[in-house]
Amino acid sequence: xxxxxxxxxxxxxxxxxxxxxxxxxxxxxxxxxxxxxxxxxxxxxxxxxxxxxxxxxxxxxxxxxxxxxxxxxxxxxxxxxxxxxxxxxxxxxxxxxxxxxxxxxxxxxxxxx
Amino acid sequence: xxxxxxxxxxxxxxxxxxxxxxxxxxxxxxxxxxxxxxxxxxxxxxxxxxxxxxxxxxxxxxxxxxxxxxxxxxxxxxxxxxxxxxxxxxxxxxxxxxxxxxxxxxxxxxxxx
Numbered sequence: 001x002x003x004x005x006x007x008x009x010x011x012x013x014x015x016x017x018x019x020x021x022x023x024x025x026x027x028x029x030x031x032x033x034x035x036x037x038x039x040x041x042x043x044x045x046x047x048x049x050x051x052x053x054x055x056x057x058x059x060x061x062x063x064x065x066x067x068x069x070x071x072x073x074x075x076x077x078x079x080x081x082x083x084x085x086x087x088x089x090x091x092x093x094x095x096x097x098x099x100x101x102x103x104x105x106x107x108x109x110x111x112x113x
Numbered sequence: 114x115x116x117x118x119x120x121x122x123x124x125x126x127x128x129x130x131x132x133x134x135x136x137x138x139x140x141x142x143x144x145x146x147x148x149x150x151x152x153x154x155x156x157x158x159x160x161x162x163x164x165x166x167x168x169x170x171x172x173x174x175x176x177x178x179x180x181x182x183x184x185x186x187x188x189x190x191x192x193x194x195x196x197x198x199x200x201x202x203x204x205x206x207x208x209x210x211x212x213x214x215x216x217x218x219x220x221x222x223x224x225x226x
Contacts, residue, residue: 006155032213043117043203043217044156089155097212098169100146100158 003027004092006104013080014112021075021107023090028071030092034101035064035075038087047088048075080111116140117206117218125224126194134189134221138206145187146215147179150201162187163209199225 005024013019025033034049050057050064050073057064061078077084087108091101116139126132138145144163148156158171162181176192185206191198201222205215 004155034213036217041219043205043219045217046214049213091155093213097207098161100148100161100169100171101156101215102158103155105155106153 003102004090004104006090006107008107009105010108010110012110012112015080015082017080017111019077019080019084019109019111021088021090021109022072023074023092023104024070024072025092025102026071027092027094027102030094030102032093032097033064033066033073034091034093035062036089036091036103038089038106044089077109082111082113085109085111117204117216119202119204119218119221121221122219123222123224125226127226128194128196130194130225131190131192132194132223134191134202134204134223136187136189136204136206136218138185138187138204139216142206142208142216143185144207144209144212145181145185146205146207147187147189148203148205148217149173149198150203150220152200156203159189194225196225199223 035047036044038044048059048062063076066073087106090104118137146161147159150156161169165181178190181187201220203220205217207215
């Protein structure tokens with residue numbers, strides 16, 4: 001039972017382009033939606049997160065767009081750089097966090113020079 | 114880099130054996146969560162400990178068990194290892210009042226033969 005669906009599975013973008021990764025969730029009890037970045041051999045690192053009371057959040061070159069009615073959220077990376085090449089995971093949580101984070105399956109992003 | 118450390122970094126076991134993985138949480142964090150990340154997948158929540166008590170559990174069998182110590186470090190124990198237990202095991206620490214912001218360690222890569 002996959003409660004967070006992430007797409008695409010892989011993505012190749014030219015340097016300076018804007019990769020967009022999408023996620024959809026099913027559980028309406030979710031109220032916290034983070035994005036994590038993972039490099040090979042490392043643990044996931046928190047990039048940016050949003051709650052459903054706002055539709056957009058920006059931190060540096062990273063932007064989350066959130067559509068509560070559609071139960072969808074997305075990550076945009078502005079002015080992408082080769083160093084952004086990594087696997088990105090969306091996640092969701094709710095109910096005080098005792099059920100942990102529910103992750104999507106990940107998107108392998110490659111930024112070509 | 115987060116202040117979360119895990120040991121060992123890599124481990125090879127045979128089917129039926131038992132394994133103990135260790136996690137030292139970031140300073141000031143009293144909540145530890147464990148996740149299993151199979152190759153090419155997102156992390157899956159195993160369980161969470163808050164102030165030495167298990168306060169949340171994912172869909173994992175009882176042979177996955179844990180402990181949290183007074184200094185908030187933690188152990189994950191897996192009995193009767195199966196081939197499908199081969200994965201990267203991640204721990205994440207957070208402060209109880211800010212449970213959403215989870216900082217992951219680098220993980221322990223477990224291979225079961």
